[in-house]
Amino acid sequence: MSNNEATNTEYALVDELAELIRATANVICDEQPDVPQPADLGDLDSFSTVQVVLELENVLEVKLLEALGEFRGDTFRDLAGFIVDTSVEADEIDGFTARVRRVAYASGSTTKTPVTAQNNGSA
Secondary structure (H helix, E strand, C coil): CCHHHHHHHHHHHHHHHHHHHHHHHHHHHHCCCCCCCCCCHHHCCHHHHHHHHHHHHHHHCCCCHHHHHHCCCCCHHHHHHHHHHHHHHCCCHHHHHHHHHHHHHHCCCCCCCHHHHHHHCCC
């Protein structure tokens, strides 16, 4: 695969992962009283952010929490890019890509988090 193809694949993966992160954040906020839907990552409190990261770790079978000390960003896409870059650096991008796509499409919906759908058996 050429560098351009790899770059295009990674851009698409970042987009897919950003939507997965957004959907997961929305469901987590829905479960908490008086917590509004986040427009972006910066709208989450630290408790909700950690819940999102732990849920992503669980469903995507990756370790993220330890690496977050190096993360600088405010958007779901920033976080998705950071996670993809971390996977590339760890030489785990192929397996990670497959897991993201499996989870992202498990529910068949972009409005309901695939993570929750899988856990509830409603996918």
